[in-house]
Amino acid sequence: MAKGIKDKVAILGMGCAKFGERWNDSPDTLMVEAYEECLADAGIETSQIDAAWLAVAFDAVNVGPSGIPLSMALRLNDIGVTKVENYCASGTDALRGAVYAVASGAADIALAMGCEKLKDTGYGGLPVRTRGTSFDMIGIVGSAPGSFAQLASAYTAAHGVDAGDLKRAMAHVSVKSHANGVKNPKAHLRKAIDMDTVLNAPMIAEPLGLFDCCGVSDGAACAIVTTPEIARELGKADPVTIKAIQLCASNGWEMQFGEWDGSSVPNTRLAAARAYAEAGIRDPRAELDLIEVHDCFSITELVIMEDLGLSDAGRAPADILDGRYDRDGAIPCQLDGGLKCFGHPVGATGLRMVYEVYNQLQGRAGERQRATADFGLTHNLGGSPYNSVAAVAILGRQN
Amino acid sequence: MTDAVGILAFGGYVPRMRLQRSAVYANIGWFAPGLKGLAKGERAASNWDEDAITMAVEAARDCLGERDRADIARVVLASTTLPNADRLNAGVVKEALNLDDEVAAADAAGSLRAGTSALMASLEAAGSSDGPILCLAAERRKAAPGSESEMLHGDAAAAFLVGRGNVVARYLGGASVTADFVDHFRETGRDFDYFWETRWIRDEGYSKLVVKALKRALEKTGIAAEKVAHLVLPFVERGVSDGLAKKVGVAAEALADSLSANVGSAGAAHPGLLLAHRLEQAKPGDIAVVAGFGQGCDVLVFEVTDAILQREVSPTQGVSAWIARRKEETNYFKFLFFRDLVGLDTGARAEFDQKTMLTALYRDRKAVLGLVGGRCTKTGTVQFPKTEISVNPNDHAIRTQEDYPFAERKARVMTYTADSLTFTPDPPQYYGMIEFEGGGRMMAEIVDCDAADVAVGAPLRMVFRIKARDDKRGFTKYFWKAVPTA
Numbered sequence: 001m002a003k004g005i006k007d008k009v010a011i012l013g014m015g016c017a018k019f020g021e022r023w024n025d026s027p028d029t030l031m032v033e034a035y036e037e038c039l040a041d042a043g044i045e046t047s048q049i050d051a052a053w054l055a056v057a058f059d060a061v062n063v064g065p066s067g068i069p070l071s072m073a074l075r076l077n078d079i080g081v082t083k084v085e086n087y088c089a090s091g092t093d094a095l096r097g098a099v100y101a102v103a104s105g106a107a108d109i110a111l112a113m114g115c116e117k118l119k120d121t122g123y124g125g126l127p128v129r130t131r132g133t134s135f136d137m138i139g140i141v142g143s144a145p146g147s148f149a150q151l152a153s154a155y156t157a158a159h160g161v162d163a164g165d166l167k168r169a170m171a172h173v174s175v176k177s178h179a180n181g182v183k184n185p186k187a188h189l190r191k192a193i194d195m196d197t198v199l200n201a202p203m204i205a206e207p208l209g210l211f212d213c214c215g216v217s218d219g220a221a222c223a224i225v226t227t228p229e230i231a232r233e234l235g236k237a238d239p240v241t242i243k244a245i246q247l248c249a250s251n252g253w254e255m256q257f258g259e260w261d262g263s264s265v266p267n268t269r270l271a272a273a274r275a276y277a278e279a280g281i282r283d284p285r286a287e288l289d290l291i292e293v294h295d296c297f298s299i300t301e302l303v304i305m306e307d308l309g310l311s312d313a314g315r316a317p318a319d320i321l322d323g324r325y326d327r328d329g330a331i332p333c334q335l336d337g338g339l340k341c342f343g344h345p346v347g348a349t350g351l352r353m354v355y356e357v358y359n360q361l362q363g364r365a366g367e368r369q370r371a372t373a374d375f376g377l378t379h380n381l382g383g384s385p386y387n388s389v390a391a392v393a394i395l396g397r398q399n
Numbered sequence: 400m401t402d403a404v405g406i407l408a409f410g411g412y413v414p415r416m417r418l419q420r421s422a423v424y425a426n427i428g429w430f431a432p433g434l435k436g437l438a439k440g441e442r443a444a445s446n447w448d449e450d451a452i453t454m455a456v457e458a459a460r461d462c463l464g465e466r467d468r469a470d471i472a473r474v475v476l477a478s479t480t481l482p483n484a485d486r487l488n489a490g491v492v493k494e495a496l497n498l499d500d501e502v503a504a505a506d507a508a509g510s511l512r513a514g515t516s517a518l519m520a521s522l523e524a525a526g527s528s529d530g531p532i533l534c535l536a537a538e539r540r541k542a543a544p545g546s547e548s549e550m551l552h553g554d555a556a557a558a559f560l561v562g563r564g565n566v567v568a569r570y571l572g573g574a575s576v577t578a579d580f581v582d583h584f585r586e587t588g589r590d591f592d593y594f595w596e597t598r599w600i601r602d603e604g605y606s607k608l609v610v611k612a613l614k615r616a617l618e619k620t621g622i623a624a625e626k627v628a629h630l631v632l633p634f635v636e637r638g639v640s641d642g643l644a645k646k647v648g649v650a651a652e653a654l655a656d657s658l659s660a661n662v663g664s665a666g667a668a669h670p671g672l673l674l675a676h677r678l679e680q681a682k683p684g685d686i687a688v689v690a691g692f693g694q695g696c697d698v699l700v701f702e703v704t705d706a707i708l709q710r711e712v713s714p715t716q717g718v719s720a721w722i723a724r725r726k727e728e729t730n731y732f733k734f735l736f737f738r739d740l741v742g743l744d745t746g747a748r749a750e751f752d753q754k755t756m757l758t759a760l761y762r763d764r765k766a767v768l769g770l771v772g773g774r775c776t777k778t779g780t781v782q783f784p785k786t787e788i789s790v791n792p793n794d795h796a797i798r799t800q801e802d803y804p805f806a807e808r809k810a811r812v813m814t815y816t817a818d819s820l821t822f823t824p825d826p827p828q829y830y831g832m833i834e835f836e837g838g839g840r841m842m843a844e845i846v847d848c849d850a851a852d853v854a855v856g857a858p859l860r861m862v863f864r865i866k867a868r869d870d871k872r873g874f875t876k877y878f879w880k881a882v883p884t885a
Binding site for chain 2: 122137142149150202257259262
C-alpha cells in the first residue's frame with residue numbers, strides 16, 4: 001500500500017459561514033463569509049495561496065460551472081482553481097485535492113472551498129437533476145430520501161430487527177442531533193425536539209418521516225492547508241494534521257452484482273478501512289474521540305455506525321438508544337448538529353464536518369467542546385447506498 | 400393440419416384497475432341522471448403509465464408465453480388511440496418484445512374495425528409469409544366525463560400469432576362490408592367521439608351492415624349458422640348482440656360474453672379480446688365467428704383444431720386470468736387524472752425536463768425498450784445494463800458480454816421504499832432494488848401494487864410501461880417496471 005498522507009499536511013485555518021435559509025445572500029457572500037474567518041485563522045494573505053479547489057454539487061441553481069466563481073468571489077491571484085463535483089462528498093474531495101497538492105510539494109499553501117446555494121430553487125429538498133443521458137432512460141424517478149430509506153427495509157430483513165424498534169432508534173438519532181444543534185450558533189436548525197415529534201411526523205419516504213431527513217441549506221465552508229513545517233513557521237506550534245483522507249467511488253457492483261444485501265453502504269466500509277490503515281488507527285472504538293458523519297437521513301447515520309466499525313452488526317439500534325453516540329456518550333457523533341441541524345449545503349458539508357473536528361481538536365468548540373479530543377473522524381457520503389461516493393477523513397495532531 | 404393457416408397462439412391483457420361505474424355515477428349523476436341505468440359493474444381502466452403500446456406489449460407477451468420469438472416475421476398493431484401519429488407504434492412494441500431487427504411492422508388504425516381488418520389481412524398474408532405474424536390490438540380511449548362512453552368503454556388489448564402450421568384455429572375465410580356509416584367519429588387530434596342516435600345505429604348499422612357481413616362470411620365458408628359454436632360480436636349495448644344472433648340464426652348460447660359487465664368495450668381491441676377469451680373454452684371442431692364494426696363490418700370464420708388441447712398455458716396467462724387480477728377503484732377523480740381529463744397541481748418537481756436524446760435512445764434501445772442486459776461469456780456473470788467491462792469484481796473482462804434479456808425473468812424485492820417526495824401521478828412512488836432469478840439486479844419502480852404487496856422477498860414480474868412523458872415536445876419515454884405477482 002502507498003505510504004499515505006498521514007501528517008504530511010496541516011490545516012492552517014478554517015472558516016464556515018452560518019448555514020441556513022440565506023434568502024438574501026449570494027454564493028459570493030457565503031464564500032466570502034467562510035473565507036474571511038479562514039484567512040484570519042490562517043494568518044496569511046490571499047496572495048500566498050498557490051492553488052484552490054471548489055466543491056459545488058448542484059450546477060443549475062447555484063454557483064455556476066468552473067473554478068472561476070471561486071476565483072472571482074475571493075479575487076484569488078489568477079491561480080489554478082479546480083471545480084469538484086462528487087455528489088454530496090464533494091466537500092471532502094475538494095479538501096483531498098488541496099491536501100494532495102501540498103503533500104506533493106506542488107503547492108505550499110492550498111485552499112479548499114465548498115459552497116452550495118440551494119434556496120433559489122423555489123421548493124424544499126434537493127433539486128431534481130439529470131444523472132446522465134443514458135442513466136436517465138433506465139434509472140428510477142426517485143428522491144434522496146427514497147434512495148436511503150431502502151436501507152431500512154433491507155436492514156430490518158437482514159438483522160431481524162422489528163421495524164418499530166428500528167424507527168425508535170432512528171428517531172433517537174434525530175433527537176440527539178437537534179439537541180446538539182441548539183448549542184451551535186452557526187447551525188441551520190437550533191430547536192430541540194422529542195421522540196414523539198419524530199415518530200409522528202408526516203411520511204416522506206417510508207419509513208423516513210420529516211424529522212428523519214435533513215433539510216437543505218445555503219452555506220459555505222473552507223480550509224487552508226499547508227505543510228506542518230510551514231504551519232509552524234507561520235506560528236501554529238502544534239497544528240492539526242490530516243491523518244488520512246480516503247475516497248471511494250462505487251464501480252457499480254452493488255447495484256449490478258450479487259453480493260450485497262442492501263443493509264449497509266459498502267463504500268463507507270472500504271473508505272473507513274483504508275483511512276484507519278492510513279492513519280494508523282487499530283481500534284477506532286477506543287481511539288476516536290468524536291465523529292462527524294453523513295447523517296443525511298437518520299437511517300444513514302444508524303447504518304454508518306456499523307459501517308465505520310463502531311457498532312457490531314445488528315447492534316447499532318441498541319447502541320444508539322443506549323446513548324453511545326450522544327454528546328456525553330463514548331463516541332459523540334454530530335456534536336455540531338450534523339447535516340440534520342447544522343444543515344446540508346451539499347458542496348460545503350464535508351468541509352463543515354472537518355471544521356467541527358478541527359475546532360474540537362483545538363478546544364475552540366465553545367459550549368460543544370468535548371473534554372478529550374485527540375482524534376476525530378469525518379464521513380462524507382454522496383450518491384445512494386447502492387452507488388455511492390464515500391469519503392472518510394481523520395484528523396489529529398502530529399505528535 | 401400443419402399446412403393450415405390460422406391462429407397459432409392467442410392472448411390478451413386487461414389492466415388491473417376496475418373503475419366502479421357506481422362511483423362514476425355518484426360523482427356525475429347530478430349532471431347526467433340518465434346514466435343511472437349504466438351505473439352497474441365495473442370497467443377496466445389503465446394505470447397512468449399504460450397506453451395502447453404498453454398494453455399491446457402485455458397482450459403479446461401473454462400470447463407468446465415462453466414460445467421462441469425468433470421466427471416472427473411481422474408485427475401489426477391496430478388501435479384508434481395509438482400514442483404516436485408519426486412514429487411507428489408497432490416499432491416500439493417490436494423493441495419491447497426484443498424481436499430481431501429484420502422484422503416487418505405496421506400500425507393499423509382508422510376505425511374500431513382496425514383490429515379485425517388487421518387480423519384478416521394478417522391471416523391472408525400468413526400463407527406466403529416467411530414466418531408467423533403477431534397481430535395486436537390495443538385501446539385506451541378517452542371519453543368525455545359524464546358521457547355514456549365513459550361508462551361503456553374499457554381499456555384492454557388482444558394478441559394473435561397467426562401463420563401456417565399447428566394452428567389452434569384454422570382460418571376458413573371471411574367477408575367485409577364497407578360503407579361510410581358514421582355512427583360516431585373523432586377527428587384527428589380530438590379527444591372525444593361524437594355520436595349519432597342509438598336507434599339509427601341499431602336499425603341501419605348493426606341490423607343491416609353486420610348481418611350482411613355475417614351472412615356473406617358464412618355463405619363464403621359454407622358454414623351453416625346453426626353450426627356456429629362461438630359468435631363474437633363486439634357490442635356492449637344491452638340486447639344488440641342477442642338480436643343479431645337471432646337474425647342470423649346462431650344459437651343464443653353461442654354468443655360470446657361481451658365483457659360489458661367487467662371490462663367495457665375496448666374499441667378496436669374488443670373483438671380480439673372477446674375471441675381470445677372465448678377460445679379459452681373452445682373444443683376441437685368448434686366453429687368460431689368474430690365480427691368487427693366500423694364504417695362497415697369484417698367477419699372472420701375459424702374452425703378450432705385438436706391443437707387447442709395441447710396449449711400450454713400458465714394459470715396467470717389468458718384473458719380470464721387478467722380479468723381475475725383486479726383492483727376495485729372507486730376514486731373517479733383519480734381515473735380522470737390518469738387520463739389527463741382533470742389537472743392537478745403537480746408541483747415544481749414535475750417540471751424536470753424529460754427530453755429524450757434520440758441518438759442515445761437508438762444507441763441504447765435494447766436496454767431501454769427491451770430490458771436487455773449483458774452476460775459475460777467468460778465468467779457467466781449477468782448484469783443490467785450491459786457494459787464494456789464486466790461488473791464481476793473478480794474478473795473485469797473487457798468486451799465479453801453478449802445480450803441477456805431480463806424482461807421475462809422473475810424477480811424479487813431486495814430493498815424498497817414508498818416515496819412521497821418524488822413526483823409521480825400515483826403517489827407514493829414505490830421502488831427498490833430487485834434481484835432476478837438467475838442473477839442480475841436493478842433499481843426498479845414497482846407499480847400496480849398496494850402497500851401489502853411490497854416487502855423484502857416479494858415476487859415480481861417485469862412490465863413495459865411509460866416512464867415519463869415529455870409534454871413540452873410530445874414524446875413518451877418507455878421503460879420497464881416491476882409488478883408484484885402474489
